[in-house]
Amino acid sequence: MTTPTTTTAIAALRPGAVDAPDSFATVQLDLAPLGAHDLLVDVRAVSVNPVDGKVRASFDAAEGPKVLGFDASGVVTAVGGAVTRFAVGDEVYYAGSIARPGTNAELHLVDERVVGPKPRSLDHAEAAALPLTTITAWETLFDRLGLAADSTGTILVVGGAGGVGSMIAQLARARTQLTVVATGARPESVEWATSMGAHHVVDHHDLVAAVREVAPDGVDHVFSAFSEGNVEAYAELLRVHGAVVAIDDPVGLDLMPLKSKAQTWHWEFMFARPLHLPEDAYQHDLLVEVSRLVDAGRLRTTATTRLQGITEDTLREAHRLIEAGSVVGKVVLTRD
Structure with missing residues (x-):
């Protein structure tokens, strides 16, 4: 099967406020070639963190369109030649790297060394609340x-x-x-x-x-x-x-x-390892252990607010909720 070369994503065209018209737009973007340790993930759910709003408001306009999103849960659809930890069809969850395009997309590339197996006892939305x-x-x-x-x-x-x-x-x-x-x-x-x-x-x-x-x-x-x-x-x-x-x-x-x-x-800055120690599999190992603890009933998801669809409207609403500062728990979005 041919690996896709493009994906539909929700991106910020220019930095700005949550209600600015260019803060959320549907775009078609090229996918980078699959790296040796990369997974191509069919994204089923994402969550929104305060860092998403910070990046949306202040990224360099020359980098636009900027796909936001870090937390994701989904299904592996293709793997790089050196991948050993996952196979096509595996369900995974992760927070990725701030140096790569974000997870607010149908398909997303991520290094296997910062990815864990999704807890079996959680659905994708519940799992997407956890990684970052x-x-x-x-x-x-x-x-x-x-x-x-x-x-x-x-x-x-x-x-x-x-x-x-x-x-x-x-x-x-x-x-x-x-x-x-x-x-x-x-x-x-x-x-x-x-x-x-x-x-x-x-x-x-x-x-x-x-x-x-x-x-x-x-x-x-x-x-x-x-x-x-x-x-x-x-x-x-x-x-x-x-x-x-x-x-x-x-x-x-x-x-x-x-x-x-x-x-x-x-x-503490969780992106330090993906940015500066890309060969370090520490975050993979800890996400494996977190999955085990979740499935053993010792940790629970923090997902509390669910929005259906990963769209311009739902992401704008999620960012509004986060910036209002009144949300208890995590806001998650699931693909239709």
């Missing part, structure tokens, strides 16, 4: 913080009802002995963070006082989705030699408050 946030959470806990099955102590999850925060709590409960303190202000956020495994959920508006109520001796680790204005609070709450892992993009961050107790600040 789960990889980020996994690397936070087990790479940046170096935690293991016997690790104890307390982790503060700032942004506990967010996509990554939800997976931090789940993975910490499934694979460590940590106590999880999450932030969440709205009743629905508190309920969600608790359902994800947080032992305690506190209001972030007076972070130090709220955390001290449930962890009077402070915390050992902080995951930060919202760092601006919080460094001094983190320094006060963290014990000596504690560590922060941040995923946001604060401008002009002053980290000097961490020096007194020799605390450490880490950045």
Whole structure:
């Protein structure tokens, strides 16, 4: 069978606001030649993350049309000559690479080394909610913080009802002995963070006082989705030699408050491996383990909002929902 050379995709023609007419357009694009380790995936579902909106609003116009989307679940339709982990017909899920065209397309090329077998117990929409946030959470806990099955102590999850925060709590409960303190202000956020495994959920508006109520001796680790204005609070709450892992993009961050107790600040960026270590199969291996944990009932999908069809209209609606900041869980879109 001949491998397709083009695909229909939804792309941003120019950077702009969510309701700008050129932010979402149906285009026909050439597919790059199948690389040695590439899979060609028939995309069945995608999810939308905050990074999608950031890229849509600020990409270089010279790169247009820009196909957005990272998370995907689908079926392998062709494989490169060096592929050993998958075969045509396999169901897969992944977050891909920021250096390649996105997943908001009928067909998508992705390196097998950042792809996992879709959990058998989930449908494609449920699976598409997981990869980007789960990889980020996994690397936070087990790479940046170096935690293991016997690790104890307390982790503060700032942004506990967010996509990554939800997976931090789940993975910490499934694979460590940590106590999880999450932030969440709205009743629905508190309920969600608790359902994800947080032992305690506190209001972030007076972070130090709220955390001290449930962890009077402070915390050992902080995951930060919202760092601006919080460094001094983190320094006060963290014990000596504690560590922060941040995923946001604060401008002009002053980290000097961490020096007194020799605390450490880490950045987590899940695209670092695909960008700079393309031969590393670490993300494949972790997605294999995540599939196993999901099928064993120890992790659950974070999909909460489903939109039918991967179209200009549904993607625009998904981006609106994400940018409004009121969504609990993940927004997923499924192919008609």
